[in-house]
Amino acid sequence: MARLERAFLSARPNMARTESITPRVLLAPTFREALLEVGADPEVLIEAFSEWKRDWPTWEDRDYYFGKDGEYHSPRRSNRAVLRHVHMPPEDPAAWPDEGAVLSEEGRAKVAAERVRWDLAWNRRRAARYRTSSRVLVYVDGGPNGYLLLHLAREPDGHDEVVANRRVLERWADIADDFIHFGIVSDGA
Numbered sequence: 001m002a003r004l005e006r007a008f009l010s011a012r013p014n015m016a017r018t019e020s021i022t023p024r025v026l027l028a029p030t031f032r033e034a035l036l037e038v039g040a041d042p043e044v045l046i047e048a049f050s051e052w053k054r055d056w057p058t059w060e061d062r063d064y065y066f067g068k069d070g071e072y073h074s075p076r077r078s079n080r081a082v083l084r085h086v087h088m089p090p091e092d093p094a095a096w097p098d099e100g101a102v103l104s105e106e107g108r109a110k111v112a113a114e115r116v117r118w119d120l121a122w123n124r125r126r127a128a129r130y131r132t133s134s135r136v137l138v139y140v141d142g143g144p145n146g147y148l149l150l151h152l153a154r155e156p157d158g159h160d161e162v163v164a165n166r167r168v169l170e171r172w173a174d175i176a177d178d179f180i181h182f183g184i185v186s187d188g189a
Contacts, residue, residue, distance in 0.1 A: 020055045024146025026185060028175065031151055045149065049137070053147060060128050065089060067118065067131030072138075072163070075173040082176035083150075083169065085136040085162070090114040090155045107156040110134070114155065134158045140176040145183035150175065 025046045027035075035042045052059060052066045060069070067087035076082065090111045103111070114133045121130040134155040140148040150172050153162045162169070178186040 022050055023053045025050045025053070025149065026146060027149045028151075028185060029187075031149055035152075045137075045152075049139075049147065049149060061125075063128075064122055066128065066137075067121075067133065068129045072169065075166075075170050077173055077177040077180075082140060082173050082180060083138060084141055085138045085159075087132045087159075088135045088137055088152075089118045089131075090133045090135050103156060110156045134160070136162065138162060138172065140179050142176075142179045142183065145179055148176070148179045148185060 027042055027046065032042050035045065048065060052063045060066075065088060067089070069084065069086040071081040072083040072085065073081055092111070092115070111134075118131050118133055134153075134157055136153050136159045137149060138151040138153065140150065142148060151162070153159060175186055178184050
């Protein structure tokens with residue numbers, strides 16, 4: 001295998017020597033405000049996401065904090081899906097920055113079970129597509145414009161709540177369309 005890789009790289013010498021480019025990652029203003037409200041540092045999320053997307057898809061399976069990545073099939077703009085989401089590891093509700101978020105025992109059990117499955121998949125070195133949870137980061141892949149992070153839906157039902165809220169998805173799709181085509185971050189109005 002190593003000989004084949006050397007032959008491939010020697011046929012494309014620029015590929016072997018090029019440095020990875022850090023992708024441009026922006027946050028929607030409302031998402032930045034929401035993170036600051038709960039005491040989170042938006043720059044930490046931007047840096048982690050940027051590192052994960054660097055050299056994509058080489059590192060897709062090597063980052064604990066980002067799991068299965070996929071698109072929302074609707075809503076669509078210009079006849080294509082414009083919103084994506086990536087699953088993130090479930091967080092212990094006791095560690096949540098806002099004390100107002102109280103979970104039922106059923107919710108706590110669901111989060112705990114998701115965390116066990118996530119860690120098991122990670123420890124067995126399973127591909128990212130096997131790491132799923134209710135915690136998802138909604139984002140836009142703007143191609144040459146970079147990435148735009150829109151929302152972090154939290155467990156225990158974050159994934160399902162995003163899909164169920166059609167009005168919000170439509171607004172995010174408008175924001176995504178502006179970002180993809182013009183590189184601007186609009187308010188979706």
